[in-house]
Amino acid sequence: MAYKDEQLHEEKVFKDPVHRYVHVRDRVIWDLIATPEFQRLRRVSQLGTTNITFHGAEHSRFNHSLGVYEIVRRILYNFRGLPHWNDDERLLCLCAALLHDLGHGPFSHSFEKVFKLDHEYFTQAIITGDTYVHRILERVRPGFAKDVADVIGKTYADKLVVSLISSQIDADRMDYLQRDAYYTGVSYGHFDMERILRVMRPMEDQVVIKSSGMHAVEDYIMSRYQMYWQVYFHPVTRSAEVILTKILHRAKYLYENNYTFKLDPTHFLSFFKGKVSLKEYIRLDETIVYYYFQQWQDEEDAILSDLCERFINRRLFKYVDFNPNVQLQELMRLQVLFQEVGIDPNYYLVVDSSSDLPYDFYRPGEEEERLPIHLLMPTHELKELSRHSDIVDAISGKKRTDHKLYFPLDFLEEKGAAATEIMEILSRQGEIDYAD
């Protein structure tokens, strides 16, 4: 029997708190899960610094990847025999679903910003490079690995296949919303996925939703909206993210200025140099990063040491709301005053904007920016969701931007009278939030 058709002697299951069970019968999928590159995802958390705010959020990219695979498996089971669906694409879809986050590194968001990296590039590199994953995919047929990479990169010819893995209502989002809600313990993020799966229909270029299922989709859109403000963009999580980013900036700065680290930053060297090989990238996971942060608390450099201590012990920056239009002059004054009292504003005075975390809201795609969600009407015509749903229409047009100014209140309090003007300016911005 060809490797692509091989089935396990009996179905394997992973117990999963969100989907109850993740079912595996294909040998290829089973072998992919066992690779070091996929197992590495156990050591990369799904939500980065969110566990600082929601202590339950300790789940990993491994859990999520299995969840996305399971959702796609269920969708394809429903698609069997339907027009437009080619069942020969089944294994390709399952592999792409399982491997779609393979290139995520530790605290991806901050690492990507500081070191100008792109996890999608590394996903492609792991799938098409000299890896265990690549060897397994190429056993299916020569060129299969490239096809999987193209599906994940959204450049595969069959747009229907791409839309299952990545669209505005895809398996990725349906899994992470439910999984993140479960692990954070919030009561948002829940929607009737079974109903959505039942009303999904394959079309030539995309998956569409039977109009009778519109209310389930409204619930899904509402969940995305609420999870964004309540979980993903929580100001305390952002405070931890700000400190994390500043640690990486400081370590890079010290390296570039010939600082002698007590602990040689071996695992970071290629990141500092801007030439990260695939092997080095795969080697870095969150256990390693935490080890360095622990050790860097004892460094001679006061800024690196302090920032690491804050991150490890959750001694976060406080914040006030900030409006760059009317308060820009005050920000500039604050930068000067911070310097004067001996606090480096490059590390301790930070504006964080909503666009710094580009979580995607639903966009109706009015000008062909992104493919919108289409409802399949009883007349067989397609209608964009927000043009039929008042709820989605209302959310799509809502103001949703925010800027905050982060700073170490404890440092300012230590400065006493010397920081009086700083405290006056910060108090004028609004009430200081203690982020505890």
Add this chain to the structure above:
Amino acid sequence: MLTNHANLMRFFAEAKEITGRKKLQKMIYILQVCGLPFEEKYQFHFYGPYSEELSLRMEELCNLGFLLETKEDKSNFIQYEYRVTAEGLNFLEQFAVDMPQLPDLFTILKGKSARFLELAATMLYFRDLPKNEVEEKVQVVKPKQNYTQDEVQEAWTFIDQMMTKAKGTH
């Protein structure tokens, strides 16, 4: 701090106004590939390179009053127009944004249609491939646009022109 906002405002100070979100998305992508310091992260989407980060930053600039967004209903779609405001220009004055290449590059960009910019941006997205493979890939990912060989050739010429200008003024 707010450097990425200031960079976009520098673009709008040059452009004065931009009609169409798709056009804007592709223009910023092309300028980014030319080496201008726009840091918005792009991914490939149904209609070519697209940045959610840019969309969100545009909303921020509009909400701050730095850009004025107007909508026009074109029956089957809504077209957006962005115009820089006096407050936006005041904000920009607080930053030292260094983009000496922008005026020349924008002169080349400004007359191009959204359809053409979509083609050029898509070709640039696959710039690591050999030229013939880029053209094949364009046909694979955009079969419905029916780009002609003339359009593809025009896009190559445009890309060469942009790259030469970007290097020349560095």
